[in-house]
Amino acid sequence: MTEISLFSALLIGLAGGVHCIGMCGGVISALRVVTPADTNPLPYTLSYNLGRISSYTLAGAITGALGQMSATLLPVLGPVLAVLSGVMLIALACYLGQWWLGLRHIESLGRHIWKRLQPLSRRFVPFKSPLAAYPYGAIWGWLPCGLVYSTLTWSLASGSALQGALIMFCFGLGTLPTLLVASYGVKWLLQGFRHPISRQVIAVSLLAYAVYMLYQAAHHFV
Template identity: 55%
Template sequence: MNDLSFVSALLIGLAGGVHCVGMCGGIVGAFAYAVPKNAPLLPYTLAYNLGRITSYTLAGAITGWAGLLFAQQINKGIVILQFVSGVFLLLLGLYIAGWWQGLTKIEKLGSKFWQVIHPWSKTFIPFKSPLQAIPYGMIWGWLPCGLVYSVLTWSLASGSAVQGAIIMAGFGLGTLPVMILMATGFNKIQTLIQKPKAKILMGLLLLVFATMQLLQAISGSVQ
């Protein structure tokens, strides 16, 4: 994994904003009702997203560590993981562009875990201060999401807990602009990035990243 991993993950998060609008639009709308009446929404939104990105970072560290264990046990294990990651990013690009919808089936993998932790989030609402939105966001960071799972395979392929955490932190920050704009009522962003041309553009960008990952895996397999 090179030094551009953080920047690349950031760009993937930005491109994935198309998915965030569809997946999290309703959640963001309901979030506003948990904020005290007449309170400024932005501090709560930032706190919520801090919690969400913290969970992404933790998940990245865990998967990166798991990738390290796999690489230590399997010959050219990192190459295998890089190939798997490239395939998932490829499928993600097809999904974002609207050319393939199979990624929704992968989201069901985390549904049982989500059913266990989701009720805990209710203990933090309604919010009395932005601090309560942080643990709330941490719980919602584990919402089953094909976009997140796809990027987690990249963390897995890093073979490092630190690098895995960096990748997911970059990805989380990349999703932040769209999430803030939705939460603060900038509805035009939803209309803009849900247009077919925008989806195709974002999907193609992700396909470029997937191709780079697959080429890296192929080059590693022949060395």
């Protein structure tokens, strides 16, 4: 079950990569401007994305720990959180399939925190070394994103900080290919990521998995 969740988190990240380009694509393009001229941009891009994925992993560990403590104090919360994860996954499948876009409203939840964090990122540009791109990416990892928030509900229901961290780490890895492709402007590959059939296949797969999750969670209430 855990392996399926990790693979699904990876799949969500891959499917949501196009969304990530919309949210972070401007940042990826800006990396070229703040990267020293006549240098290989790959170390800077990888360092930025490592920082971003580290923030996802940290958020997953925190929510996983909170979920574990909550379920320990009130055992009934475990199945309730599992149901919440299934519902959020349905919303995410609808979002990726462009059937219903209500998930966008969730992104507004983190805007107040983001207003305080974003100015900090300016301290690290222009980059003097690839290491400077890491904290820059770590800050941008907290950019309000419905995809991230919905996946965090899995971490919340995972039952431990470790599992929560692994789920968000796999999600972050899933977003990496599209953002790397975007940073190098490989248009034909980007078109493959954006292809409606690709999105629909992944959305339907996630929807089926969400129904399975809800079916499993329902047994705890019977």
